[in-house]
Amino acid sequence: MRGDWRNRAEHMTNPFREDLVSRSTPEPCTVVIFGATGDLTHRKLVPALYNLAVDGELPPGVKILGFARRDKSDEEFRTGLEDLNRKVSRSGHDEEVWGSFVQNIHYHRSEFGDADGYKRLAERLDEIDRERGGKGNRLFYVASAPEFFDDILEHLKDAGLNACREGCWSRVIVEKPFGTDLATAQHLNEVVNRTFEEKDTYRIDHYLGKETAQNLMVLRFANAIFEPLWNHRFIDQIQITCSENLGMEGGRGGYYDKSGALRDMVQNHLLQLLSLVAMEPPTDLSADGVRDEKVKVLRSLRQWDTPEKVADNVVRGQYVAGHVDGRSVPGYREEDRVDPESMTESYVALRLLVDTWRWSGVPFYIRMGKRLPKKATEISVHFKSPPDVLFSAAHGGLPGSNVLVIRIQPDEGISLRMVSKMPGTSLRLEPVKMDFHYATSFGKSSPEAYERLLLDAMAGDATLFARRDEVEEAWRFIDHIERAWHDVPGDQQPAMAEFVAGSWGPKEADDLLRADGHAWRRL
Amino acid sequence: MSETLEMHPELGREVEIGSIDRELHQLWAEDEARTNASLINLAVYSERPGALEENSRTIRELTREHACRALLIGIDRDAGKTSIRAWITAHCHLSHGHKSVCCEQIAFALTGRATGRLRNTVFAHLNSDLPMVVWWQGELSPIFSERFHGLIDRFVFDSAEWRDPRESFGRIEEAMEHSRQMIIHDLAWSRSHQMRVSLAALFDDPVAQAALPAIDRVEIVHHPDQHCAALQLLAWLAVQAGWRDGLELDLALSGESRGGYSFENQGGVPVVATLKADPQSAAVGALVLRGGEVTVEVRHEAGARFLTRRLEAPGHAMEAPGPVDPVAPAEVLGEQLSRGGRNRLFLKILPRFMRLLAGREDR
Ligand SMILES: NC(=O)c1ccc[n+]([C@@H]2O[C@H](COP(=O)([O-])OP(=O)(O)OC[C@H]3O[C@@H](n4cnc5c(N)ncnc54)[C@H](OP(=O)(O)O)[C@@H]3O)[C@@H](O)[C@H]2O)c1
Numbered sequence: 001m002r003g004d005w006r007n008r009a010e011h012m013t014n015p016f017r018e019d020l021v022s023r024s025t026p027e028p029c030t031v032v033i034f035g036a037t038g039d040l041t042h043r044k045l046v047p048a049l050y051n052l053a054v055d056g057e058l059p060p061g062v063k064i065l066g067f068a069r070r071d072k073s074d075e076e077f078r079t080g081l082e083d084l085n086r087k088v089s090r091s092g093h094d095e096e097v098w099g100s101f102v103q104n105i106h107y108h109r110s111e112f113g114d115a116d117g118y119k120r121l122a123e124r125l126d127e128i129d130r131e132r133g134g135k136g137n138r139l140f141y142v143a144s145a146p147e148f149f150d151d152i153l154e155h156l157k158d159a160g161l162n163a164c165r166e167g168c169w170s171r172v173i174v175e176k177p178f179g180t181d182l183a184t185a186q187h188l189n190e191v192v193n194r195t196f197e198e199k200d201t202y203r204i205d206h207y208l209g210k211e212t213a214q215n216l217m218v219l220r221f222a223n224a225i226f227e228p229l230w231n232h233r234f235i236d237q238i239q240i241t242c243s244e245n246l247g248m249e250g251g252r253g254g255y256y257d258k259s260g261a262l263r264d265m266v267q268n269h270l271l272q273l274l275s276l277v278a279m280e281p282p283t284d285l286s287a288d289g290v291r292d293e294k295v296k297v298l299r300s301l302r303q304w305d306t307p308e309k310v311a312d313n314v315v316r317g318q319y320v321a322g323h324v325d326g327r328s329v330p331g332y333r334e335e336d337r338v339d340p341e342s343m344t345e346s347y348v349a350l351r352l353l354v355d356t357w358r359w360s361g362v363p364f365y366i367r368m369g370k371r372l373p374k375k376a377t378e379i380s381v382h383f384k385s386p387p388d389v390l391f392s393a394a395h396g397g398l399p400g401s402n403v404l405v406i407r408i409q410p411d412e413g414i415s416l417r418m419v420s421k422m423p424g425t426s427l428r429l430e431p432v433k434m435d436f437h438y439a440t441s442f443g444k445s446s447p448e449a450y451e452r453l454l455l456d457a458m459a460g461d462a463t464l465f466a467r468r469d470e471v472e473e474a475w476r477f478i479d480h481i482e483r484a485w486h487d488v489p490g491d492q493q494p495a496m497a498e499f500v501a502g503s504w505g506p507k508e509a510d511d512l513l514r515a516d517g518h519a520w521r522r523l
Numbered sequence: 524m525s526e527t528l529e530m531h532p533e534l535g536r537e538v539e540i541g542s543i544d545r546e547l548h549q550l551w552a553e554d555e556a557r558t559n560a561s562l563i564n565l566a567v568y569s570e571r572p573g574a575l576e577e578n579s580r581t582i583r584e585l586t587r588e589h590a591c592r593a594l595l596i597g598i599d600r601d602a603g604k605t606s607i608r609a610w611i612t613a614h615c616h617l618s619h620g621h622k623s624v625c626c627e628q629i630a631f632a633l634t635g636r637a638t639g640r641l642r643n644t645v646f647a648h649l650n651s652d653l654p655m656v657v658w659w660q661g662e663l664s665p666i667f668s669e670r671f672h673g674l675i676d677r678f679v680f681d682s683a684e685w686r687d688p689r690e691s692f693g694r695i696e697e698a699m700e701h702s703r704q705m706i707i708h709d710l711a712w713s714r715s716h717q718m719r720v721s722l723a724a725l726f727d728d729p730v731a732q733a734a735l736p737a738i739d740r741v742e743i744v745h746h747p748d749q750h751c752a753a754l755q756l757l758a759w760l761a762v763q764a765g766w767r768d769g770l771e772l773d774l775a776l777s778g779e780s781r782g783g784y785s786f787e788n789q790g791g792v793p794v795v796a797t798l799k800a801d802p803q804s805a806a807v808g809a810l811v812l813r814g815g816e817v818t819v820e821v822r823h824e825a826g827a828r829f830l831t832r833r834l835e836a837p838g839h840a841m842e843a844p845g846p847v848d849p850v851a852p853a854e855v856l857g858e859q860l861s862r863g864g865r866n867r868l869f870l871k872i873l874p875r876f877m878r879l880l881a882g883r884e885d886r
Contacts, residue, residue: 014732015763016723019868028727056720056846059727060832096829100844133730133839440560440624444588444861 026458027169028061029137030128032121034112034152035144036066036077040175042084045143046105048450053101054091055447057455063128064105067121069112077107090448112148118159125161136165139457140172149174150191157195171200173457176268177259178203178466181482182475189468198468202457207269208464209449211438212412216276216379217290219406219414226404227281229383231358236384236401237518238277239365240270243372245324247346247501253337256370260344262316265368267478271298272466273408274364277379278354287462291470298473302353303480310484311494313352315508316345319371322501329371329501343486343496346370349509350481351516363516367509371501373523377408380521391429399431403521412446413437533576534595534630535612543648546611547627557615557623560590563860564649568596569660575630578660581853583614586626589860592650595630596641598666602634607644642670658856660684663691672702679856681710682751689880696873711752712869713859714806714848718756721821721832721845722810730836731819735764736788738814741796749806751880753798756807757784758876759868760796765789768878784879806850823847 017025031049033041052058066077082102086093108124110117129136138161142152153172156162164170174192179185192201207213220226229235242265248256256264275294282289304310320331332338332346347369354364383402391398403417415435422428438446456464485493497506504520513519531537538546551559565585567578575597582593593614608631615625629648633641649655654676659667661684672678678698685691695707725731741760745753760766769785786794801808803825811820818835829844849855 014723014726015735015765016719016726016760018763019864019871025727053844054846056717056724056830060724060834060843061728061841094828097844100842132841133728133836135729437558440558441562441590442588 024456024459024461026057026059026455027137027460028059028132028135029139029169029458030063030065030125031139031141031454032065032067032108032125033141033143034067034148035142036107037068037070037072037080038143040143041066042081043088044448044450045141045454046081047085047089048448048454050085050098050101051090051447052451052455054094054097057451059458061132062104062458063132065121065124065128066105066107067110067117068107069109071109072107074106078102078105081105090445112144112151112155115155115158118155118161122159122161135168137168137458138164138170140170142172142174144175146177146180149188153191153195162195169200169460170196171202171457171460172196173202173204173453175204177263178268178471179475180259180263182472182479185471185475189472193468199462201468202453202462203466203468203471204453205268205272205464205466206449206453207272207408208466209451209453210408210412211446212406212408213273213276214464215414216273216406221281232360232362234383235362235381237363237365237382237516239367239380239382239521240273240277240378241366241380241521241523242270242368242377243374243504243523244370245372245375247319247324247329247332247371248335248338251337253335256346257338257342257344261346261348261368261370262478262481266348266350266366267474268466268471270366270368271474271477272470273379274352274354274366275470277381278356278359278364280358285463287465288467290463291467295467295470295473297354297356298470298477300354300356300359301473301477302355303477304484305480307484307488307492307494310481313350313512314481314494315347315349315497315506315512316485316494317347317349317369317497317499317506317509318342318344319346319369319501320498322371322503324371324373324502331501332370345485345496347372347497347499347505347509349505349512351512363518365513365518365520367505367520369505372504373502375410376523378523379406379408380404381406382518382521391427397429399429405521411437411439413439531576531610531630533579534610535628537608537610540607540609540644543609543611543629547629550611550613550627554623557613557625559613560624560626561592561650561653562589563591564594564653564655565589565591566594566596566645566655566657567660568598568657568666570598570600570664571661572599574660575632579612579628579630582626582628585853585857586614587616588857590624590626591656592648592653593626593628594645594648595628596645597630597632598638598641598664599632599634600638600664600666605635605637606632607634607637607640608632638666641666642674646674656860662686663694667694667698669698669701672698672705675702675705677706677708679708679710679859681852683711683714683748685751688751689877692873692877692880696877706865707869708859708866709751709755709869710852710855710859711749712755713855714749714752715756715759716858716862717830717846717848718807718810718821718823719759721830722760722812722819724845725819725821725832725834728834728841730839731817731834734814734817734819734836736790736792736814737817738764738788738812738819739792739794740811740813741794742799742809742811742813743796743807744799744801744804744809745807746804747800747802750798750800752807754879755869755872755876756810757796757798758872758879760810760812761786762872762875766794769793784882806848821845 108121179188275297278297279293282293304313318332333340333342349367352364381404385401405415407413413436415433417431417433419429420432422430497508499506575595578595610630613625613627615623631645656677657675658679682688743753766786766788769787784796788794805823805825809822816837820833822831830847832843832845834841
């Protein structure tokens with residue numbers, strides 16, 4: 001009888017969904033998390049799923065199966081998750097919802113490299129499907145350290161878990177870092193694509209799940225006043241800044257020292273933001289419609305493919321001991337788990353050129369650093385100055401040009417700097433700022449990036465995930481720089497600049513812009 | 524003045540009608556640390572005595588999430604004396620624990636013949652370019668005329684407050700004909716929002732979806748004051764499931780089926796729906812669909828913080844909580860404002876709802 005229903009339901013749609021939510025519908029599934037005893041699962045993934053349940057957005061029948069190596073009962077696993085959910089959940093912790101939500105969480109103990117563990121996993125999933133009835137959709141979330149990605153994917157394939165039954169789907173979400181260079185990313189992509197089709201592969205970039213990043217397209221394409229100006233004729237330069245006041249607390253040094261600012265942040269998050277700012281209007285809002293345009297931006301990046309070009313366009317740096325937020329902090333090389341002779345950059349500044357008709361000659365400056373004065377991520381679009389005929393030096397000149405700032409975090413919002421006359425009998429011009437703060441205008445808190453992204457993956461909407469070619473194009477660009485830094489003889493390597501922790505980065509980064517007649521925006 | 528302040532401490536400072544703008548300006552100049560925020564003009568209209576102060580408290584809560592310029596309108600059409608009075612204040616909240624974000628409020632009390640000056644007086648104080656949302660409380664009075672609704676972008680009302688919903692909905696339909704820009708929101712409809720979301724979520728399950736053609740019984744339990752909400756929910760169910768109207772009159776004639784409605788599904792199967800009024804029930808307390816061995820139900824126990832979604836079929840049982848709709852009208856309104864949109868689904872089911880309403884009242 002039940003089988004009958006399932007067959008009949010295959011071609012039906014749910015008539016009650018109409019107009020209730022303006023997004024594609026997430027479907028019931030089992031979410032299998034690899035690395036489920038880890039930090040990411042406890043701090044981000046399970047609280048995100050819980051908050052979706054609170055908001056009634058989680059499809060009924062979603063099960064969560066944690067996969068990790070430690071010996072734990074379902075009960076122990078649930079207790080650990082509960083402890084953290086109490087601390088970090090966006091909407092607080094409600095006993096009643098948690099009580100019901102947690103019934104759907106189970107634990108599966110296995111080594112990542114143990115084939116038998118995957119066979120047992122397959123049996124367990126079948127059992128869950130039988131109990132739950134309905135479809136056997138599966139969402140595999142690879143939240144392990146990257147060295148296990150291959151193993152996990154290969155074993156999933158060997159156990160037949162990548163293949164889905166008729167009418168069902170099997171998808172994989174892969175966490176960052178997606179490779180450490182082009183070769184490893186290509187290898188990983190091959191492994192992933194041998195196991196799952198590209199349409200079922202979701203490479204997470206949690207920056208794309210942030211409200212303001214999503215608002216970028218709305219700002220550009222739902223307002224008539226920006227797009228006509230969004231090109232080299234009116235825009236002088238664009239800056240993307242991601243500054244962090246933290247250093248290597250909590251043992252992060254171990255991972256970070258192998259990665260560095262360029263690979264950890266620029267290759268993925270900041271180049272994704274750049275793509276959203278610089279892309280052409282997509283033909284539609286489908287995942288591929290948007291990603292086709294984004295990848296064209298990456299493909300148009302002028303390559304810094306010689307050590308000289310790298311030296312001219314990229315600055316790497318490390319902080320030395322200084323003060324942040326009134327506390328004295330050690331230098332990068334003195335940090336916990338960092339090599340005292342480390343040549344890993346904790347700071348990077350780049351000049352990029354997007355060789356397209358639209359952006360010809362407009363520099364994009366990106367900077368990212370640890371132990372800068374404050375935590376902030378923003379994009380600033382600096383417009384050209386108007387002709388200087390009317391308000392010339394006699395009137396004090398123009399006090400800067402228009403700047404449109406899109407703040408990604410914290411205090412998400414948009415501001416526009418304009419020039420205005422100071423009150424008084426003489427003609428004095430001053431910059432004024434029009435400011436829009438999300439939090440002030442919309443009292444409601446935005447969902448966490450992971451909430452949106454998990455829901456999208458359940459709904460089969462990959463718009464906010466990176467596609468294979470995007471990841472590879474980004475690595476192609478980054479690789480030249482990494483090679484110039486690390487693979488050429490020591491004396492030809494571009495220098496490692498130093499700056500005092502708590503300042504806005506090295507002097508060399510200021511010089512990089514000064515050479516073009518520009519300066520970093522003061523945050 | 525001091526008497527006024529005692530009478531209306533909640534409304535803030537009483538000001539001359541002609542100097543409202545100047546006084547508002549002064550209000551902001553007094554404290555530079557405050558940020559003025561506004562996304563909409565929100566006018567709250569009431570003819571109930573004492574409503575101004577109550578609505579001011581409501582707006583204070585509402586502005587936590589919805590920055591607006593609030594215009595409270597208190598009307599006494601029957602008063603012999605003709606008067607217009609106004610008060611201004613700001614509702615401030617700490618945003619993320621530091622910045623003080625404020626919304627300004629102007630309250631107007633109009634009595635006697637001055638009520639005819641409502642449009643000119645009140646609407647001269649809109650924040651320009653921002654949409655105009657009107658929350659109309661209580662029965663539609665003669666003031667709800669073309670001259671009034673021609674200015675409105677969103678019109679919010681609560682059909683639960685109406686003695687004769689059929690007549691009032693008729694006026695709403697006329698107003699929509701005339702003022703095509705106006706989007707309407709019935710708070711009664713918003714009260715079943717989460718019921719609908721939960722039912723839709725249950726029907727994501729293929730077992731429920733496949734059982735839909737076999738559903739032949741529907742039960743809706745509602746609070747006696749929320750008959751419109753229940754009937755709108757039923758209209759939605761019938762429209763979305765593609766059920767045609769059935770032999771309602773036959774059912775009405777047999778005494779035991781009072782509160783019964785009949786439909787016919789796309790396969791010709793008769794579907795019987797019953798609405799039960801229960802004073803202990805939440806606004807909409809239950810929506811239960813049955814057919815063969817399958818039960819799909821959403822229940823909201825009065826006072827519970829979560830709905831129960833349940834699906835039962837042979838060898839297949841599922842239960843999960845879902846969020847509830849708020850109870851207080853201001854919170855219902857807040858949720859509705861967050862959802863925005865053109866409320867197309869409501870417009871789609873409105874004719875069916877009107878038919879059900881008419882059928883019911885004709886009996
Ligand atoms: N944490 C974050 O906020 C964050 C943010 C963005 C991206 N990421 C990425 O997410 C991934 C996971 O990060 P994390 O911080 O959660 O790592 P983590 O705390 O170190 O957790 C690693 C997990 O992997 C499991 N594991 C390790 N070796 C295993 C093996 N041989 N067999 C089975 N299980 C094994 C561990 O299980 P046992 O405990 O049982 O050993 C643990 O559950 C990384 O790729 C990271 O870059 C993390």
